[in-house]
Amino acid sequence: MAAAVLIIAADRSAVTAVLIAAPLFGVGYGLCMVAGLSTVQSMASGDDLAGVTAVFYSVSYAGFFLPMILAALAPLTGYGLVLGVVAALCLVCALISGSGLRRAASA
Known part of the structure; x- marks a missing residue:
């Protein structure tokens, strides 16, 4: 949820949404x-x-260093795309970690 708020905030330059997402x-x-x-x-x-x-x-x-890399890429692609890719990568990492935890618990 926080990722969605941050992506929308960055894409629309909405300071209020960033202030909501940052503590999350x-x-x-x-x-x-x-x-x-x-x-x-x-x-x-x-x-x-x-x-x-x-x-x-x-x-x-x-x-x-990730924010610095994102800031460098954002002018080329836009903040929404860059943050969306990062959110997708985070989801993939969470799924991989979750499957590893399930395998470890069943072993």
Whole structure:
């Protein structure tokens, strides 16, 4: 839902919609970080926990470059298309992760 609000807001330059979507994305980001760190903690052994956590944070922080990449692409394609592609990629990642969790639970 937040992605749809953000795509519409960016496409129409609606500041109010961005102000509604931004906290939703912030909450989602926080929940994802907690879930990711919990998963890392449950997967890693005591000796590997620091290294695996460092990799998790490195990959997470590399994701902070995404807005810069989107800002560079937006003048070429428009914000709606760029954000729509990112939303579709997020959906694919969620489906892949969900199927992996189901397989792990049944094993």
